[in-house]
Amino acid sequence: xxxxxxxxxxxxxxxxxxxxxxxxxxxxxxxxxxxxxxxxxxxxxxxxxxxxxxxxxxxxxxxxxxxxxxxxxxxxxxxxxxxxxxxxxxxxxxxxxxxxxxxxxxxxxxxxxxxxxxxxxxxxxxxxxxxxxxxxxxxxxxxxxxxxxxxxxxxxxxxxxxxxxxxxxxxxxxxxxxxxxxxxxxxxxxxxxxxxxxxxxxxxxxxxxxxxxxxxxxxxxxxxxxxxxxxxxxxxxxxxxxxxxxxxxxxxxxxxxxxxxxxxxxxxxxxxxxxxxxxxxxxxxxxxxxxxxxxxxxxxxx
Amino acid sequence: xxxxxxxxxxxxxxxxxxxxxxxxxxxxxxxxxxxxxxxxxxxxxxxxxxxxxxxxxxxxxxxxxxxxxxxxxxxxxxxxxxxxxxxxxxxxxxxxxxxxxxxxxxxxxxxxxxxxxxxxxxxxxxxxxxxxxxxxxxxxxxxxxxxxxxxxxxxxxxxxxxxxxxxxxxxxxxxxxxxxxxxxxxxxxxxxxxxxxxxxxxxxxxxxxxxxxxxxxxxxxxxxxxxxxxxxxxxxxxxxxxxxxxxxxxxxxxxxxxxxxxxxxxxxxxxxxxxxxxxxxxxxxxxxxxxxxxxxxxxxxxxxxxxxxxxxxxxxxxxxxxxxxxxxxxxxxxxxxxxxxxxxxxxxxxxxxxxxxxxxxxxxxxxxxxxxxxxxxxxxxxxxxxxxxxxxxxxxxxxxxxxxxxxxxxxxxxxxxxxxxxxxxxxxxxxxxxxxxxxxx
Numbered sequence: 001x002x003x004x005x006x007x008x009x010x011x012x013x014x015x016x017x018x019x020x021x022x023x024x025x026x027x028x029x030x031x032x033x034x035x036x037x038x039x040x041x042x043x044x045x046x047x048x049x050x051x052x053x054x055x056x057x058x059x060x061x062x063x064x065x066x067x068x069x070x071x072x073x074x075x076x077x078x079x080x081x082x083x084x085x086x087x088x089x090x091x092x093x094x095x096x097x098x099x100x101x102x103x104x105x106x107x108x109x110x111x112x113x114x115x116x117x118x119x120x121x122x123x124x125x126x127x128x129x130x131x132x133x134x135x136x137x138x139x140x141x142x143x144x145x146x147x148x149x150x151x152x153x154x155x156x157x158x159x160x161x162x163x164x165x166x167x168x169x170x171x172x173x174x175x176x177x178x179x180x181x182x183x184x185x186x187x188x189x190x191x192x193x194x195x196x197x198x199x200x201x202x203x204x205x206x207x208x209x210x211x212x213x214x215x216x217x218x219x220x221x222x223x224x225x226x227x228x229x230x231x232x233x234x235x236x237x238x239x240x241x242x243x244x245x246x247x248x249x250x251x252x253x254x255x256x257x258x259x260x261x262x263x264x265x266x267x268x269x270x271x272x273x274x275x276x277x278x279x280x281x282x283x284x285x286x287x288x289x290x291x292x293x294x295x296x297x298x299x300x301x302x
Numbered sequence: 303x304x305x306x307x308x309x310x311x312x313x314x315x316x317x318x319x320x321x322x323x324x325x326x327x328x329x330x331x332x333x334x335x336x337x338x339x340x341x342x343x344x345x346x347x348x349x350x351x352x353x354x355x356x357x358x359x360x361x362x363x364x365x366x367x368x369x370x371x372x373x374x375x376x377x378x379x380x381x382x383x384x385x386x387x388x389x390x391x392x393x394x395x396x397x398x399x400x401x402x403x404x405x406x407x408x409x410x411x412x413x414x415x416x417x418x419x420x421x422x423x424x425x426x427x428x429x430x431x432x433x434x435x436x437x438x439x440x441x442x443x444x445x446x447x448x449x450x451x452x453x454x455x456x457x458x459x460x461x462x463x464x465x466x467x468x469x470x471x472x473x474x475x476x477x478x479x480x481x482x483x484x485x486x487x488x489x490x491x492x493x494x495x496x497x498x499x500x501x502x503x504x505x506x507x508x509x510x511x512x513x514x515x516x517x518x519x520x521x522x523x524x525x526x527x528x529x530x531x532x533x534x535x536x537x538x539x540x541x542x543x544x545x546x547x548x549x550x551x552x553x554x555x556x557x558x559x560x561x562x563x564x565x566x567x568x569x570x571x572x573x574x575x576x577x578x579x580x581x582x583x584x585x586x587x588x589x590x591x592x593x594x595x596x597x598x599x600x601x602x603x604x605x606x607x608x609x610x611x612x613x614x615x616x617x618x619x620x621x622x623x624x625x626x627x628x629x630x631x632x633x634x635x636x637x638x639x640x641x642x643x644x645x646x647x648x649x650x651x652x653x654x655x656x657x658x659x660x661x662x663x664x665x666x667x668x669x670x671x672x673x674x675x676x677x678x679x680x681x682x683x684x685x686x687x688x689x690x691x692x693x694x695x696x697x698x699x700x701x702x703x704x705x706x707x708x709x710x711x712x713x714x715x716x717x718x719x720x721x722x723x724x725x726x727x728x729x730x731x732x733x734x735x736x737x738x739x740x741x742x743x
Contacts, residue, residue, distance in 0.1 A: 043429065044425075044430040048408075048430040048431055129575055134571040135571050135572045138511070141572075158571055161571065161573075161574050162722070162723075163719075163723045164724075247520065249711075249718045250574055250718055251719035252722050264404075265400070266707055266711050267404075268708070
């Protein structure tokens with residue numbers, strides 16, 4: 001018993017502060033949010049405990065999922081996530097692929113592509129808000145004006161104010177910002193493949209195409225998977241970028257995170273917490289399978 | 303081997319924790335505001351720390367900031383021992399400031415006084431027990447006699463008054479660019495007789511290839527809507543929308559919404575990205591003919607040294623002549639404020655004749671007090687003061703006078719959904735019906 005304690009005691013002592021903090025401030029608060037989401041606390045008086053609050057179970061969840069407004073938010077989130085993921089993965093991969101060959105000034109390109117990531121979502125949102133101005137024709141500005149000057153008038157559109165596809169306009173700056181990051185991930189993946197492997201494949205008579213298909217791509221799949229998970233969960237949590245381009249009332253760019261904020265501002269804490277928990281579940285759905293897969297492959301690999 | 307698995311499992315936990323924290327940062331701490339309930343009850347009596355006063359407003363830029371500065375100047379003269387701490391937050395109509403304020407109030411860390419629109423907007427703070435009854439200060443400062451009865455009526459909630467107004471604004475004003483109108487052959491000095499005549503003029507402007515109306519973000523669209531409703535339903539019908547006498551689902555509302563839809567179609571497309579000043583700027587610059595905005599627009603014109611009637615014209619929204627769509631900025635005494643003495647000093651200044659004169663001269667609004675000579679003010683305020691004393695007074699929805707914040711937020715969302723083209727008139731109407739349901743209860 002005492003030898004056992006000696007072996008893991010100090011380690012446990014070392015991490016115990018963070019364990020306690022996490023238990024209270026993360027899991028404790030998840031619990032409180034979940035509990036809050038199952039009450040009928042929808043007004044200011046209830047929020048401050050001056051009016052009675054009662055338990056309603058999962059009623060808020062059913063009500064939320066049935067409103068067209070919230071369904072619209074979920075649909076926006078789906079569209080945004082798919083486009084954001086595809087955009088960053090495709091562009092990031094292409095850049096990495098190009099940079100994989102020895103080219104002149106690689107360092108400069110790498111920093112140029114990575115640089116947007118150094119800008120905060122809020123700062124880039126303010127600039128993109130100006131670029132994505134919805135005015136067309138005589139009063140156009142931003143990208144619409146640029147299209148006019150280039151004689152591409154048919155490309156003008158109302159960007160994020162478009163009721164159906166407005167959310168795609170938000171995906172533009174998001175892709176712009178994170179493609180460089182995905183590039184860096186893939187580039188590291190490319191560089192991690194030893195030159196000998198490629199040489200060996202070439203000696204065996206593989207064409208460039210076959211080399212990529214059978215040697216390089218399989219080795220890149222873990223990188224692609226982590227890029228997918230990282231970008232995916234960032235997309236699910238998007239809030240700041242949307243708020244700095246549009247505003248909290250904009251129907252076209254509404255996502256669950258915005259709904260959560262809106263509910264909180266009118267003291268509707270029950271619905272706000274319910275949306276928060278739904279978001280948590282969505283993110284967990286994206287992350288947990290990855291962690292599970294990762295854990296399993298490592299175990300098998302040993 | 304065994305150990306490996308444990309670390310794997312705990313790293314899974316760590317990752318879960320990281321993803322969950324976003325949700326928490328916004329949700330946590332919701333229910334603990336109740337602790338402020340019992341304390342601070344002595345503040346209204348007037349004692350307490352007067353070394354400083356932290357005042358939260360959304361007068362952070364342009365003309366609004368200039369008005370606040372004029373007010374602070376008077377405050378420093380009247381209460382030299384109290385230090386004024388400016389806690390202003392930018393964002394038209396308080397769109398941002400209110401979020402920050404709510405967080406502070408919930409955390410039991412209120413400013414010493416904060417700006418709020420008088421009327422229904424205060425309801426949430428009252429229900430939440432976050433602001434003090436300041437009726438006693440009305441007697442102490444001698445305000446009961448100098449504020450008009452119509453105003454006192456709108457300030458009183460269950461026999462108690464929770465805020466002191468610094469000024470009165472009018473929301474149903476059209477700001478006109480005369481040059482644009484003359485260009486298309488419309489006389490800018492005579493306002494159209496009613497909404498239909500005004501819309502006929504808009505059609506002329508649109509035909510000439512100009513933007514008839516400039517619009518901004520959510521609440522400016524709601525402000526246009528409330529004035530269209532007012533023009534179509536009349537003062538009595540409009541008031542009925544808030545007390546249940548007028549049916550939101552009725553045919554008159556439907557025809558008003560149809561006209562509103564037509565006006566929105568004529569407006570600039572980048573509306574959702576604009577605060578009120580950039581939207582008004584389109585009229586100032588001659589890119590649009592009309593803008594419906596409250597009379598704080600006067601201060602924006604003053605700031606650019608533009609004068610009526612040469613550079614701009616103004617009239618009540620056609621069809622609302624003789625009606626004063628009212629809103630008032632007012633200040634509160636939060637429960638548990640750190641410097642209640644400072645709060646009292648601030649409330650004294652904003653309600654004093656000197657304070658209201660200095661502030662309203664700059665801000666374009668009119669004093670809430672009736673004992674200030676109209677001749678002290680510029681031309682616009684003189685006309686507004688005259689109207690306020692003779693017109694029918696109604697409460698503005700967009701500015702929190704007519705309905706609580708939750709209703710306003712729901713209306714804003716329905717209106718933006720409509721203006722972005724995601725709903726038609728009938729859908730908008732049914733969404734307005736459900737948005738205003740809490741008013742009945």
